[in-house]
Amino acid sequence: MLSVLADDQQRESGLGRPGGARRRATIHDVAKLAGVSRQTVSRAVNDKCEIDPGTKERVLEAARLLDYRPSRFARGLVRKGTVTAGLVIPDLMNPFFPEVAAGVLEAAELRGWQVVVWDSRTDEAREREALDVLSHQADAVVGYFRSPDDELARHLGGVPLVLLERGPQHTRFAAVGIDAAAGVEQGMAHLVRAGHRRIGMLDGVHGPAPRRQAFLAEARRHGLSVDDGWIAMCPEHSVAGGEEGMARLLDARPELTAVFGFNDLIAVGAMRAARRRGRRVPEELAVLGFDGLSLGELVDPGLTTLHIDKRRLGRLAVEQVARLRAGEEPMNGTDAWVIPELVVRASA
Amino acid sequence: MLSVLADDQQRESGLGRPGGARRRATIHDVAKLAGVSRQTVSRAVNDKCEIDPGTKERVLEAARLLDYRPSRFARGLVRKGTVTAGLVIPDLMNPFFPEVAAGVLEAAELRGWQVVVWDSRTDEAREREALDVLSHQADAVVGYFRSPDDELARHLGGVPLVLLERGPQHTRFAAVGIDAAAGVEQGMAHLVRAGHRRIGMLDGVHGPAPRRQAFLAEARRHGLSVDDGWIAMCPEHSVAGGEEGMARLLDARPELTAVFGFNDLIAVGAMRAARRRGRRVPEELAVLGFDGLSLGELVDPGLTTLHIDKRRLGRLAVEQVARLRAGEEPMNGTDAWVIPELVVRASA
DNA sequence: TTGTACGCGTTATCAA
């Protein structure tokens, strides 16, 4: 008891020190000021009923005076149940990802979870930093990662991870993804149906390989004489990246009549680059996107694209996390896959 | 490799236990299993040097077996310094806000802070819920709020708050904002310079009033015979909302030759609605936006707009939080204001 | 190199 008092007096003197940021008040400080026990303070602050209205008011007044706020750590220690998920997003400027994030936030809120967000900017080093932090501060992580499984595991320290847009064959972690093959199939069928035979693709660097592979497979299936030479890499998944890739593709394959974009931003860039070179869209060059951003309705001509339910993707990811946490088997196959849906507008 | 297998098997067997979810392993459990003291476990897990490599390996193996992860609460309790900020965003589908969020995330990361994000969907009830949670789980909150100061304070419980886009005259909290008047002044000058006299405005519901007020003030200053009747409300801050508002405005004021949008999304909606009514943009109707979304470069004609440095807005907000936390006076006036900059494209 | 003992801030249990 005495030692506690001495301790407090020491604190007090530290408090008065001018210029230094002073220590945050604890429940103990409030108790002392109000002349009650810590327990009573706890009751007052947490709105318990077993407390005299008068003392409660006195305690709250003291708390206000000291700017007291309960420590979330001490509270979390004793009250189980606060769940925090980490969300790692590669590019907040691409409207695709905020929409996925919205799905994650929505599902997390429904479960009473919190979400701390990191922007990795498609940088592997930043991915690792994010994991280093989140593995300590979050109960689970979901996000987009380029790093291989082993690298992820190394920075994960056993925290459950749900990968976005990685097929189960490409990772040993739980994942939710997009059925790229189904999407590309619809898209290619649409182009071929319209009479196109000389179809190129604008691939994204560090993008999931399935889209490229599906493109080549579909081209073969339709008997097109299309190979790697018909695929141009875009340096980034943006409109500018699409413009750059398209310029290169048009140089390499001027006979091109249609182009399949890795995503909508790239496709929009392709439209712009094509037009800058004097090619009319869609009359002289058809452009097909992938994502279904609302941006696609706004450009002229409207972008034909494979629409993805991005919010659902986010919600599914949260559901996977929940399964992992419950010790259940994560969803697999089509349950964890979102199927793209062709939306035909004017561009193709 | 072997250890991973063992780990999985352990999970499997734990799964079979009919009792349900078992308690998470603590440092104590690991110590017991490894036959050492908790202290040694701590050293092994935290990579301290004063430990024998052999015992360290044994401890880590035990930790892996039990799927042990240190409690972030217990850790936070003893190791001070983890700062968590709450970020409340009204609409993740509007590209404006992800960009602000990117600025917040960027600045927060630089300081080693984490950010937990909430999507309030411009709903006051959801704002309050967000505050109720964040006031317990975050060390400070920044965000967009429609609720009045008193309401915010009630749900804040003393947590520092930084308001986004509220002038200091409209709140007693710290804030960072946009100099709407300066923006509107540039925009109106541009339109008047181009010969427009019959200028309307598409205002957003629950949007900051300054834009509307500045619009009316500038109209007066330029001697335009423009009043409230020239302002149409958009039911939401989206393209669709802009279309709806524009339709109403054209009904009310068919003689309109230019329109000022509350934001870029609304302006784009206005362009679409105008064209649907057979008005060519910009020849028969000039359209001016506010925000400077990259979307504006993509539409046709390109959107003339008042560009805002959204990332900077986010960074400033974090800086305000830092000042609040340090007990300093928050920035005030122009230091905490972002000034819009006119970007002329084809639409006006 | 390893272990003991204590403190971190809060809530829960039980006794007064």
Added chain:
DNA sequence: TTGATAACGCGTACAA
């Protein structure tokens, strides 16, 4: 209605 005491899980002097 109130208060003493014991967890909660972890880090860290300090002692062994």
